[in-house]
Amino acid sequence: MLDQARIRLLYYGLLLVFVALGIILTNVLVEDQVVLATVAGFMLLSMLILFKYLTWCADWKSVTHALIAIGTLVNIIDVFVVIQKVDIIAIQLVLIITIFSFYTVGQKWGLIYSILNLLPVIVFMLYGYKNMYIIDFVPEKVDQSTIIICVIANFVLLLFIHNHFYKTYLSNIKQLKQTSEEQSNLNYTLETAIDKAEKSSQAKSEFLSTMSHEIRTPLNAVIGMTNLLIMSNPRPDQTENLEILKFSASNLLAIVNDVLDFNKIESGKIVFENIRFNLVELMNSICGGQSIKAHEKGLDFKLLVDDVLQNKVIIGDPTRITQVIFNLVSNAIKFTKQGCITVRVALFEDRHDRVTIHFSVKDTGIGIEPDSLDAIFEPFTQESVTTTRQYGGTGLGLAIVKRLLELKGVKMQVNSQPGQGSEFSFNMEFLVSTEVPVESSVKLQPTTQQDNDLSHLKILIAEDNVVNTMLMKKLFSKWKIQTSFAENGERAVEQVQYGNFDVILMDLQMPIMNGFEAATEIRKLMDTKKANTPIIALTASALTEIREKVFQSGMNDYISKPFKPEELREKLISMTTEKAV
Incomplete structure (x- = not known):
């Protein structure tokens, strides 16, 4: 906007100066003032050349510098040679050049051109004050009509410059205000959109967590019961049907896992x-x-x-x-x-x-x-x-x-x-790894059937789902494990207080008191043996945050539903072995 205002000022300013110089030239010719006519003619020709150059190549910066330089030169010549005094016309010209240069070519050049015009005038006034100025040239006597024309023309030019830039200034302020209001509206819209996006993302995560739990819970029963039936030595035709059932359920589980994994990747939660x-x-x-x-x-x-x-x-x-x-x-x-x-x-x-x-x-x-x-x-x-x-x-x-x-x-x-x-x-x-793997000189003995015997274990299962409870009861009965069941977290804490368990299997989403709260309460028990009972989280949710919360609440391990019986068995053996050590 500022550059556009400068170009318009230069374009119309040149036309205005050209008209004013034309009037002044006509007047000094009539008055037979040859020197002033020469100066006016030179300026008129310069204005014409600069105007044609501006309309030809639009190099407004070069034209502006040339115009100010010509004005400065003419002002110095008039003061020191032609008129040999500082009159109102010279003062007006200094003001015009100062204002025009600051508005058009900026602060740096405006300051330079102002000094170039003001300094010679001050020097001349000091010399004239001491009567030291001597030049072998008879100054021109400026006619009163010429002075009036010049003063009027200069005032018109000053008014034009100020009026033009004041309008530009007001337009700029209005545009800035409008832009500021639009920016504020955009910021508000952006904040609203971000807030909605964050809420949508949170809602999506919660939805996926809920759907994960709701889908994986029945899948746990389907796959678990299928595994139990396969472990019961079925007939060959039944085995084939059970394998198809297990394969289909596993495929469904894989699809659920893919959706969850993709969501974690998209939300940047993959570590x-x-x-x-x-x-x-x-x-x-x-x-x-x-x-x-x-x-x-x-x-x-x-x-x-x-x-x-x-x-x-x-x-x-x-x-x-x-x-x-x-x-x-x-x-x-x-x-x-x-x-x-x-x-x-x-x-x-x-x-x-x-x-x-x-x-x-x-x-x-x-x-x-x-x-x-x-x-x-x-x-x-x-x-x-x-x-x-x-x-x-x-x-x-x-x-x-x-x-x-x-x-x-x-x-x-x-x-x-x-x-x-x-x-x-x-x-x-x-x-x-720069560590050289060294084979241990002590060979681990193969795990014996006695080591794998879990019949001595007493396990508390905190689970509110009836089908899953039935599944766990059937599975542990095959392993001859003694089991107790708690339908919620509060009941689980009570049973730990009054009983002795080797391992606790803790579902996370339960009524009254969830698994996280129950694990935290168990870890606070006064009896250190009971407080340190190994707790394995059992949940149908597979989100990363759940795993972090599991360990923060004091649980020892984590297994997702549907689980493989072999995986659960290995964790039980690992937990009880570590506890014994």
């Missing part, structure tokens, strides 16, 4: 661990179950791991690596009807304290069209509707893989040809 692990053992563990699925489908399965990795202990997050590889291998098996699945893990670069490892999962499946390569990594998206109908799935697997790798700064590479198969690969860097 990567840095723990020591053996990659070869991890890959064998991941691909063990997957190879069985591949063989059941009639596919060959190959796991190729560099031997050099056998003795390396790397530092990273085995859980997230498992998630990435498991999703890639599951997809490869799902979309391959015949042929082979090849999982390759190779040492790409070794720098002593860190290694870069190349992971690759290759299949001979349906392949991917080139224009669909980007779409397959989008959430809830598969290559086509036909693919979704034929193979099923939520389309979250590859989206989770991509986002997990991106959080680690890793990019996925995809090579695929329709009808021939696909290869997903990436390079990931790991720190290497």
Whole structure:
């Protein structure tokens, strides 16, 4: 806005000066004042040239400097040579140049031009005061009519400059006020939107937590009862039906877990661990179950791991690596009807304290069209509707893989040809533990049946769901474990006060007193033996915050529903062994 005002001022100012000089030139010619006519003619010609240059190339800054410089030169010539005195016209000209220069070329140049005009005038006045000024030139006698015309023209120019910039100033203030009001409205709208987004995010998390619990609770019963029936030596035809039931329930659980994992990634709640692990053992563990699925489908399965990795202990997050590889291998098996699945893990670069490892999962499946390569990594998206109908799935697997790798700064590479198969690969860097693994000279004896015998245990189960209570009762009866049940957290605390238990299995969402509160109260008991009873959290919620709250409330471990009986058994053995030690 300021630059626009300067250009308009310069444009119309040049026209106004041109008209004023035309009148002055006509007047001095009539009065036969040759010197003044020469000065006026020079200025008139200069104004014309500057105006044409401005309209030709719009270089307003150069024109402004030239105009002020000409005005300064003419003022000095008039004071020192032509008129040889400081009159009202000279003072007006100094004021015009000072005001005009500050408004148009800024404070720095305005100050410079003001000094260049004011200083000579002051010097001349000092010389004239001491009668020291001597120049061999007869000063011009300015006619009264010329003085009147010049004074009027200068006042008009001063009024024009002030009026123009005052209007600009007011417009600028109004625009700033309007912009400020608009900015305030935008800020308010933004704050409202952020508040709504935060509430929406919180509501989504709470919804997912609730839905997770509500879905996983009946799934726990379905999978648990299926496991119990399988453990009861059913007939072959019953075993087949039970395996189908267990497989379907496990698939449903996998879908729920994918949705929860994707939500955690999107909300930035994924935290990567840095723990020591053996990659070869991890890959064998991941691909063990997957190879069985591949063989059941009639596919060959190959796991190729560099031997050099056998003795390396790397530092990273085995859980997230498992998630990435498991999703890639599951997809490869799902979309391959015949042929082979090849999982390759190779040492790409070794720098002593860190290694870069190349992971690759290759299949001979349906392949991917080139224009669909980007779409397959989008959430809830598969290559086509036909693919979704034929193979099923939520389309979250590859989206989770991509986002997990991106959080680690890793990019996925995809090579695929329709009808021939696909290869997903990436390079990931790991720190290497510099500790040399030393084999223990004491060999651990194999766990005996007596060590696995849990019949001596007495366990308190705090669970409000009747179906889950029935499931736990049947499961523990097979292990010959003595069990007591509490329908809420308050009842659990009372039973711990009056009874002796080896382990407490604590559901988290219960009426009257939840599992967190109950665990906190148990840890406050006066009897240290009872207060230190191992507590394992049992919950259908799988959110990260729940796990943190579990340990903050004083519980020892955490197991998600639906749980595997073997997993629960191992935790019970671990807890009671540690307690005995």
